[in-house]
Amino acid sequence: MAQDLNGARDGIASDPAPGTILAVGTRRPGGRIELTEPPRPGEPTMRWLSHAHTIDDIEKELSKIWAQPNLMVETGPERIGRHVAARTSVMNLVVVAREPETGERSAETISRLTGRHPSRTLIVLSADPDGPPWLDARIQAHCVLPRADAPETCTELIFLTAGGETGRHLSALVTPLLVHDLPVTIWWPGEVPFGSEPTEELFDATDRLVVDGSAWSGDGLAKLRLLAGEYDRHERISIRDFALVRQSRWREAIATVFDLPEFLPFLGSIRRVAVTYGTRDDTGAPGTTNVVKPLYHVAWLASRLGMRVVSPLAPVDVKGKAAGPARLRPGEKAPLHRGLAAKLRAPSGEVSVVIRPVASPMPAGTTLRLEILAERRGSELRADVTAEAENVHVHAWLDGVEALDRTFKAPRRSDVDLLGEALEGGGRDPVARETIRMAARLTGAGAIPGQGRPD
Amino acid sequence: MRDLRLATESRRKATTARTLENPLREGLRLERVPDPAVFVLFGATGDLAHRKVVPALFQLWRTHLLPHEFTIVAVGRRPYTDQAFRDELKGSLDKYSRVLPVDRETWDDLASRIVYHQGDFNDPAAYASLATRLDALDQERGTRGNRLYYLATQPSAFPEIIGQLGRAGLDHERHDGGWRRVVIEKPFGRDLDSAIRLNREVGKVFRERQVYRIDHYLGKETVRNLLVFRFGNGIFEPIWNRRHIDHVQITVAESIGIEARGAFYEETGASRDFLQNHLLQLLSLVAMEPPATFDADALRDEKVKVIRAVAEMTPEQARRDVVRGQYGPGWVSAKPVPAYRAEPNVDPASETETFIAARLMIDDWRWSGVPFYLRMGKRLPKRATEIAIQFKEVPHQLFRDSASDPEPNLLAMRIQPDEGIMLRFGAKVPGLGIDVRNVTMDFTYGSAFQIDSPDAYETLILDAMLGDASLFTRADEVEQAWSIVDPIIAAWAEEPAPDFPNYEAGTWGPEAADDLLAREGRRWRRI
Numbered sequence A: 001m002a003q004d005l006n007g008a009r010d011g012i013a014s015d016p017a018p019g020t021i022l023a024v025g026t027r028r029p030g031g032r033i034e035l036t037e038p039p040r041p042g043e044p045t046m047r048w049l050s051h052a053h054t055i056d057d058i059e060k061e062l063s064k065i066w067a068q069p070n071l072m073v074e075t076g077p078e079r080i081g082r083h084v085a086a087r088t089s090v091m092n093l094v095v096v097a098r099e100p101e102t103g104e105r106s107a108e109t110i111s112r113l114t115g116r117h118p119s120r121t122l123i124v125l126s127a128d129p130d131g132p133p134w135l136d137a138r139i140q141a142h143c144v145l146p147r148a149d150a151p152e153t154c155t156e157l158i159f160l161t162a163g164g165e166t167g168r169h170l171s172a173l174v175t176p177l178l179v180h181d182l183p184v185t186i187w188w189p190g191e192v193p194f195g196s197e198p199t200e201e202l203f204d205a206t207d208r209l210v211v212d213g214s215a216w217s218g219d220g221l222a223k224l225r226l227l228a229g230e231y232d233r234h235e236r237i238s239i240r241d242f243a244l245v246r247q248s249r250w251r252e253a254i255a256t257v258f259d260l261p262e263f264l265p266f267l268g269s270i271r272r273v274a275v276t277y278g279t280r281d282d283t284g285a286p287g288t289t290n291v292v293k294p295l296y297h298v299a300w301l302a303s304r305l306g307m308r309v310v311s312p313l314a315p316v317d318v319k320g321k322a323a324g325p326a327r328l329r330p331g332e333k334a335p336l337h338r339g340l341a342a343k344l345r346a347p348s349g350e351v352s353v354v355i356r357p358v359a360s361p362m363p364a365g366t367t368l369r370l371e372i373l374a375e376r377r378g379s380e381l382r383a384d385v386t387a388e389a390e391n392v393h394v395h396a397w398l399d400g401v402e403a404l405d406r407t408f409k410a411p412r413r414s415d416v417d418l419l420g421e422a423l424e425g426g427g428r429d430p431v432a433r434e435t436i437r438m439a440a441r442l443t444g445a446g447a448i449p450g451q452g453r454p455d
Numbered sequence B: 001m002r003d004l005r006l007a008t009e010s011r012r013k014a015t016t017a018r019t020l021e022n023p024l025r026e027g028l029r030l031e032r033v034p035d036p037a038v039f040v041l042f043g044a045t046g047d048l049a050h051r052k053v054v055p056a057l058f059q060l061w062r063t064h065l066l067p068h069e070f071t072i073v074a075v076g077r078r079p080y081t082d083q084a085f086r087d088e089l090k091g092s093l094d095k096y097s098r099v100l101p102v103d104r105e106t107w108d109d110l111a112s113r114i115v116y117h118q119g120d121f122n123d124p125a126a127y128a129s130l131a132t133r134l135d136a137l138d139q140e141r142g143t144r145g146n147r148l149y150y151l152a153t154q155p156s157a158f159p160e161i162i163g164q165l166g167r168a169g170l171d172h173e174r175h176d177g178g179w180r181r182v183v184i185e186k187p188f189g190r191d192l193d194s195a196i197r198l199n200r201e202v203g204k205v206f207r208e209r210q211v212y213r214i215d216h217y218l219g220k221e222t223v224r225n226l227l228v229f230r231f232g233n234g235i236f237e238p239i240w241n242r243r244h245i246d247h248v249q250i251t252v253a254e255s256i257g258i259e260a261r262g263a264f265y266e267e268t269g270a271s272r273d274f275l276q277n278h279l280l281q282l283l284s285l286v287a288m289e290p291p292a293t294f295d296a297d298a299l300r301d302e303k304v305k306v307i308r309a310v311a312e313m314t315p316e317q318a319r320r321d322v323v324r325g326q327y328g329p330g331w332v333s334a335k336p337v338p339a340y341r342a343e344p345n346v347d348p349a350s351e352t353e354t355f356i357a358a359r360l361m362i363d364d365w366r367w368s369g370v371p372f373y374l375r376m377g378k379r380l381p382k383r384a385t386e387i388a389i390q391f392k393e394v395p396h397q398l399f400r401d402s403a404s405d406p407e408p409n410l411l412a413m414r415i416q417p418d419e420g421i422m423l424r425f426g427a428k429v430p431g432l433g434i435d436v437r438n439v440t441m442d443f444t445y446g447s448a449f450q451i452d453s454p455d456a457y458e459t460l461i462l463d464a465m466l467g468d469a470s471l472f473t474r475a476d477e478v479e480q481a482w483s484i485v486d487p488i489i490a491a492w493a494e495e496p497a498p499d500f501p502n503y504e505a506g507t508w509g510p511e512a513a514d515d516l517l518a519r520e521g522r523r524w525r526r527i
Helices: A002-006 A055-067 A100-111 A164-168 A170-177 A197-204 A221-233 A248-257 A264-269 A292-304 A415-424 A430-442 B002-010 B047-062 B082-096 B104-111 B124-141 B155-167 B192-205 B221-231 B262-287 B296-308 B315-321 B456-466 B475-494 B511-518
Strands: A045-052 A072-075 A080-087 A091-097 A119-127 A134-144 A152-163 A184-187 A208-211 A238-241 A270-279 A308-316 A339-346 A349-359 A367-376 A379-388 A391-398 A401-409 B037-042 B070-076 B114-118 B147-151 B180-184 B211-213 B245-253 B322-325 B330-332 B335-337 B355-361 B371-377 B384-391 B410-416 B420-428 B436-444
Touching: A045 A055, A055 A134, A055 A152, A055 A170, A091 A100, A100 A119, A100 A152, A100 A415, A119 A164, A119 A170, A134 A164, A152 A164, A152 A170, A164 A170, A170 A197, A184 A415, A197 A221, A208 A415, A221 A238, A221 A292, A221 A430, A238 A430, A248 A292, A248 A367, A248 A379, A248 A391, A248 A401, A264 A270, A264 A367, A270 A292, A292 A308, A292 A349, A292 A367, A292 A430, A308 A349, A308 A430, B037 B047, B037 B124, B047 B070, B047 B082, B047 B104, B047 B456, B070 B124, B082 B104, B082 B114, B114 B124, B124 B155, B147 B155, B147 B456, B155 B180, B155 B192, B180 B456, B192 B475, B211 B456, B211 B475, B221 B262, B221 B410, B245 B262, B262 B296, B262 B355, B262 B371, B262 B384, B262 B475, B296 B475, B315 B322, B315 B355, B315 B475, B322 B475, B322 B511, B355 B511, B371 B511
Parallel strands: A080 A152, A091 A119, A091 A184, A119 A152, A184 A208, A208 A238, A270 A349, B037 B070, B037 B147, B070 B114, B147 B180, B180 B211, B245 B371
Antiparallel strands: A045 A134, A072 A080, A134 A152, A270 A367, A308 A339, A339 A349, A367 A379, A379 A391, A391 A401, B245 B384, B322 B355, B330 B335, B355 B371, B384 B410, B410 B420, B420 B436
16 A cells, blocks of 8 residues: 555556555656556546645645646547546545554545545645654545546545644644535544644534544543534534444344334333443453443433433442343353443433443454343333353343244444445434433443433 | 523424424534434336345445444345345446446445345245344444335335235334335326225325335425425516416436336336326426425425316317327437337337327416426437427517527426526627527536535435425325326327337437427427
């Protein structure tokens, strides 16, 4: 990938992986890359590469790309000229990467989306924060033929590396390079310095923020509170958290239980919600495993059902509480005697919440099981959702009699899928907003006992 | 309970009654997976099943949109073992799947859910054994009594199969929620009488809400976008009427002939095969009033209303406003092609039309006086489906002296290929004088969204399994459409044999089709 981004390669790779950017052909001074082979449908090709060191020069380079009357391909046996279509963008995508490797990885992910979501993409890296200010930009145009008989569609990728002071003025760096009137999405892989001035300035101009809460260090809960705070600081912002998007099949599975008319009334009388997640840490000490994903399950249920927080999550000894032993699958060890517990209030009574770890070979913080217990008019409904390989299973028992048994396919989605989905989704997502806010309240953000409020 | 009720009330509109009440469903619409079900495919050995239905099911399976507890029972006359039938399907899939090559593992996974059931469509024993088998499958595979019967057979077999399903009790929905639905392919009847009869037969067995009549045009992405374009944008609706629109043209052009379907086409012709369903569906979507909600019945109520407003033709009007044609030999896509009468299984003196053009009027406040010109033909120069809205001329011509004539604005919606929307307007040619030339503002789906559109059959099968009938035609809609086509066919029957063939393959149809517009000072858009 790195050498692709740095310059054109001569000749054609023998068997390119799908989505790999191919700079096939030769480059003359001025950025334009002439193809020696006709472009192949569906394969993004780099058609322009140039460098600049000031924002003004970047803007000049960008306008040069589209001002080139002869940026076209002379190809095919009949040598028919094919015009490169004018720039097509449906959004501005800004990636803030703290490390060069993250930047390259993000560029790779985005290149696989070139065709799906035409955008002007800025990848912003900062380097050498204590050195003198400098700016280095690689400006590229990537084109793709949607079909053999269609015109090419091109999008721009600007790889910005800012040194010294320059790197701290994110907003000043990014704003002049955005395409007017198009929504701005920020993808911030890794840790986000929420609350810092440059970050918040950048978010002021942002329509959508894409993060992955399950990748944050520690238990992730402090960052989660700050994330929820962004809704208050920036009225327009909508947030996509990969951790939450990944759970869509779980939510589907849980909702299915209550599609049954006889089970629906039990939604109003849930008494206990227990989530078991995997940890690699044998001691199970609180704060070492990221629990954003298990927490989101509880927060989603609580926000959908209009519950409020009575006492936020606090470490407990599961053994001493009424949580009961988790049923284990082969290969799993007994639960570690630690977890987090909280109390919620539903319209019809109190709900106890337990989030507990279990040693597991799965990635740390993965939800393994979710149990819901509801009681109504002397009847007991127990729903149990578990993950196994690529499936999510849901079982439900009414007074001990099995009443539902379903399986949902839930293959693990790559960053490419998740980013694609985050970009495809509409702007507003009230469910995510309420879930993230509830998750923050569950960790104690702004909670005054007895006065938590649903959104 | 109050808060829960509030949470429920704040939920945005959902599509079916059952999901209405479940507050956990909010925001999950796109992720909804249909209930466990058995897909009972009649005509499983036929062309439609192999080319369209099974590839669509495979694609849905591949993208995890079908329930895990899913089984296909393929019903056909010919004897097959399960494995032999699966192998045959795999062969077709390798040709017709939208995504190739077919992933072996995914296919094996789906194939293990396909069983073959041999039986004659008119043999009651076949249905009795089917009933037993379906019950056993429910137990074995957890499909919970939900069944979708898909009729991909010859249309003549529809009444028989539906009657037999009823007699075997396979239509009964269960108290514990097992649903039964039937999907019926077009053509639905061959005239108004037969459509009414068929509706009556279907109605004896199934309730209307269990019936899903397919017109696959409605499942096309761009056709569905028509609704979004009209009712999701504010700037078009105010000019979408007789005050601003001069006329509307709807073209469905095919470069192919009738392929191997000679016998079928001899029976139907362009009026039955296209006018009654696809063309009138497109017309109703362009001309309908905005529905109050986006649910199946609100949408179909409006469609029926506008089709009902289409003036029925007198024989004299039919002669004047409808043109039929049949292709002779010619050249298409730089290849010589035979005449219709020389195609296999076609009568050498056939009077079946392969082209139809019609001028329809909609008698309501919105459209009074605005002609809708519809045309459909086989062996035209290219494949193109398009709706063109021709706006009126400016009331006062300021730029009469311009070197090229300024033309009135035009909005073209391309359904296929190269799906998109184009707006034509006049712009000044740079220079010292005032010269106006037409330029276009062009939106193509391919460049804004390069996500593969689902095939129409994928959309429709998934909708039927989810119980959403918005994109299916209702009984009254079908009958109303026939009542427009019937008088035309009747008028032709009264006339002397037409002078067929009257257009050369690879041209835009008979001259009379051009005259239809020319006599009112208009012309077909060049496509």
